[in-house]
Amino acid sequence: MAANMTIAYEEPEWNSAPAWKLPGWAEPIMVASILVGAMIINRRRGYRIFQRNTQYNLSNDDTDSTRSSDDLLARDYMIDSDADSTEYMSTMKNPPxxxxxxxxxxxxxxTSRFADHFHSRIMQRFPFLMEMFYWIITYAFYRCTSVLSNALFSETGIWDVAQDHGLAVLEFEQFSWLSFLWPVHERDVQQWFMHGHQTFLTVLNRSYALIHIPGxxxxxxxxxxxxxxxxxxxxxxRTMTLTNLFAFIIFIFYPCMPPRLLPQEYGFLDSVGHNNAQSVWMSGKYVNALAAMPSMHFGxxxxxxxxxxxxxxxxxxxxxxxxxxxxxxxAIFYLxxxxxxxxxxxxTIIATANHYYxxxxxxxxxxxxxxLCNQIFFVMMPLEDLLLWCLRLEKPIPTTGNAARRRNMA
Structure with a gap:
């Protein structure tokens, strides 16, 4: 059936002005600016980094904000029912x-004994740093998917496997009993933009690069x-992070070639590459170009x-x-x-031939x-406790919701 999916390929003349070329440092500066701005906006007001033994008043914070991050999992101190243990625990300054x-x-x-350490006070002043740490770990995992997938398919050749998977996706969409869900093929969508609507496609090319990570x-x-x-x-x-991790597992075991990388006879054009609009985050040695399934842009x-x-x-x-x-x-705006x-x-992902339906x-x-499974991350909390102990770092109290509470009290 693969032959039925091919067309006479004729690349249309590219008449639109190319997407504006961003220097290599522009996107990192953009992301860094967003993160620094978030640190400042979400800082803990009234807390002083250079004041030791700070006793910060949490009385105005919401009860869930005073708890450790992700702390829907029970977190209690080790207080047993017998009197001897209770008396012993009462004498401990920092019970486990x-x-x-x-x-x-x-x-x-x-780790509360480390609350007065300088790096703990920095984190307490800027608790959004903890979120930045989580996302750096997630991005590092993504970078590993290409290495692991290449190692897994080293004998069969990952490029051929990924191409077969991409063609299998096209075949399923066009010839399976669910083909009615996609009455307009991806190729026809891109061809519509390529013939008479290339300026719009140029905008989509740039938005594909800029929206995913900075957005x-x-x-x-x-x-x-x-x-x-x-x-x-x-x-x-947690939901977005777990969406990432589920997708990363699929990337490793089911490499899938995006439409833009299929042979030309299938009628797709790498418009982002043709328009020189690639994201700096999607280039380099460890980027997984064969990770079409599933689409994290849409996820x-x-x-x-x-x-x-x-x-x-x-x-x-x-x-x-x-x-x-x-x-x-x-309310209407958010809707x-x-x-x-x-x-x-x-x-965007269909018109630029980066993904299938x-x-x-x-x-x-x-x-x-x-x-549905996002609370699975609670299993990592003991490990996080140990990591923070090794770093001699007290986990910061989040400031989420503080601004709303201040407005309500005004």
Missing amino acids: KKRRLCGIILYTPN TVGFIAWYYYAAPSFNTFATVR YSFCIACTLLYHSGIVRKTLEPGEQRKSKPW LLAVAYPAWILI LDACMAFFVAIAAF
């Missing part, structure tokens, strides 16, 4: 933490500030859209404690953005699965 994990009780070191980082920075509570923000962050946009819809309050009868109902114009953003991303569908289900 008790973590309940899958029915097992684990005791981990209490997602900007969203995380904004929602850390705007979320009604830290637990709500942490649920979104992220779907998570962001659901968050915006939740944030609008339209789909909720009750609000979180301390949260105020959005005005009708703001429209929740619809427009994933729609724009879907058009099935990639977006798979990303949808991966994101749903990640949301």
Whole structure:
């Protein structure tokens, strides 16, 4: 059937002005500016880094914000029921933490004794640094997918395997019993843009490069500030992180060639490369170019859209404690953005031939699965306790929701 998917290939003349070329340092500076801005906006007001033995007043913070990050998992001190143990624990300045994990009780070191260390005070002043740490780890895992996938398919040749998988996706979309879901083929979408709408395609090429990482980082920075509570923000962050990890596993075991890299007889053009609009984050030795399935562009946009819809309050009868109902114009704004953003991303990934329809569908289900399983990250909390102990670092108290509480008290 693969032969039926080929067409007479004739690359149309590129008439539009090329996408503006960004210098190599522009995107890193953009992302760094977003992160530094988020650190400043989300800083803990009234806390002084250079003042030792600071006793910061947390009375105005929401109860869930005073707890350790991701601390829906029980965190208690090791206080046993017998009187001798209780008397002994009462004499300890920093009793160990008790973590309940899958029915097992684990005791981990209490890092509160390091709260007055200089690097702990920096983290307490700028708690968003903890979120930056999480995302650096996630990005490092992504960089490993190319190495692991190449090692796994070293004998068969990963390029041929990925091409076979890409063609299998096209064949499924066009000839399976679900073909009615995609009445317009990806190739026809790109060809429509290539013939008479190349200026629009140039805009899509640039947005494909710029939106994914700077846009997602900007969203995380904004929602850390705007979320009604830290637990709500942490649920979104865990969902997006787990969406990443699920996708990374698929990238390793199911390398899939994007349409733009298929042989020319299949009718696709690498418009982003042709337009010289590649993202600096998507270049280099460890970038996985054969990671079309699932589409993380769409997976992220779907998570962001659901968050915006939740944030609008339209789909909720009750609000979180301390949260105020959005005005009708703001609620409509968030609703429209929740619809427009994933729609724009879907058009972009198809028109630029970076993904198949099935990639977006798979990303949808991966994101749903990640949301349902997001609390799986609680199994990492004892390990995080040990890491913080080794670093002699006390985990910062998040500031999410503080701005809303200050407005309510004004």
